[in-house]
Amino acid sequence: MDAAAIHQRLKVRFEAGVGDCDLQAKDPFIMVEPAAIVDVSRFLHDDPELRFDCLSNQSGVDYKAKGVIEVVYHLFSYPQRHHIVLKVDAPRDHPEVPTVEGVWKAANWHEREIYDLLGVVFTGHSDLRRLLMPEDWIGHPLRKDFVEPEEYHGISTRRESLLR
């Protein structure tokens, strides 16, 4: 099924919860409201014609100028062999998105990583701890306004350039 047909089905089922679909993009994507993401995911996963049984990739992008952090879901269906991309915009100063861990187990670690690096809080997540950075790290490094601390536990993060 192509992106336009999938969007049509979602629009009929969820109305306001599902936003526009960009068919001109390299990978067509559908905008979804944060509040609706779990239901939309569940529907995409369970519907026999859609059967998106695999969350290929989940990532976050900080759009500082727009004031949002976008969570991007790349879905794939092994039985139907089709793709779709979902995007959820969360406000940058208070990013909260419900977890889809209950639909795809793979989301557990992806969401921990996005929380770690971009500071998106996935509500309802079973184990929302930092994944890559140390537990006591301050800040979220992939945010565009992140400033590296000058030291971490007395270890300097500054180094003279060897090229100078």
Added chain:
Amino acid sequence: MSLAGFEVEVQQTGSTGLETEEMTLNMGPQHPSTHGVLRFVVKADGEVMREAVPDVGYLHRSIEKISEKVGYHGFMPYTDRVDYVAAMFCNQGWGMVCEKLAGIEVPKRGEYCRVIAAEFNRISSHLLSVGTMVLDIGATTPFFHAFREREKINDLLEELCGARLTYNYMRIGGVAWDLPPGYAEKCLAFLDAFEPLIDEYDDLITYNTIYLGRVADVAAITGEEAINYNLVGPNLRASGIKYDVRRDEPYSVYSELEFDVPVGTGEQGTVGDCFDRYIVRMREMRESCRILRQCFKQMPGGPVIAKVPRKFKPPAGDAYIRVESARGDMGWYAVSDGSEFPYRCKVRTGSFAAMSIIDKVSRGLMLADLVAVIASLDIVAPEVDR
């Protein structure tokens, strides 16, 4: 306490009459079987694991953050470090995602060069994987045999691009250099020598009773579970799912090449056990040899790289591509804002998913099986942490 009282106390502790206590053990970050730096916190009841929680991040080198600072061309050498055991695929992934963003087409010969380099890299990565797997389990000899051949592939790749591990061979739009003179003959000679050696590995270890005892029926993963956790590549195929990006969503020139996709059948136990994951890799090496032979036969002439501007500025937008790496479907997501620097780059790797399933599959296994599980899932720690 009287002797009589003591006897009563022992009887109260359980049907076996022995007092047991749950232990928390630390495995890693430096442990020979972790192939890199990673750590498990294992809760064990005697020899039986109750849970094994992975603690990752020891090899986090902020590669995704670096991409935002170094520009599109400049990021290519960094991609080698995402998975330094199979760096060609990372090169190819980054190249492909940039080409998709900018709408560049790679010349035919360039694509063949990529496939040749990538398939050699797949064999060397699988050799490392199966070699260290049997070593971790306790068989020393096959490891040396596997590494003997891996060295020869390293020599071939060194001749191709000057490096033995972090190749930096591919560029956006193609590859850096054409094959050196006489390269095809050398490669074919290697393949002639190598293919019979796969049978030798089978004789040495594959159907060895002690080895089978350690891997058959251990940590079986069902196809449904594998998909839900997004296992990819050999780990997915071992669970019986016949899916290979090269065959099912052909990129590069894979649609012109013939090869089979081996899947796990549970021939020594359950479908998706450690043995299936091992044997799928052994069989994939043969398929890679087949692909390589076809490549040398049908490779066209012409340029190996498209014209790509030095100041590479793809139009604003995002793109996602999938490459069948040695560790399976590797996803590259890149966002461009129209400037010289990528706005965001995310790599979704096979080991990342494989690592997250360990906690689930290791429950109830013996402590020594954890080593077999890590090795059979072919986890390379830098790929998890990036």
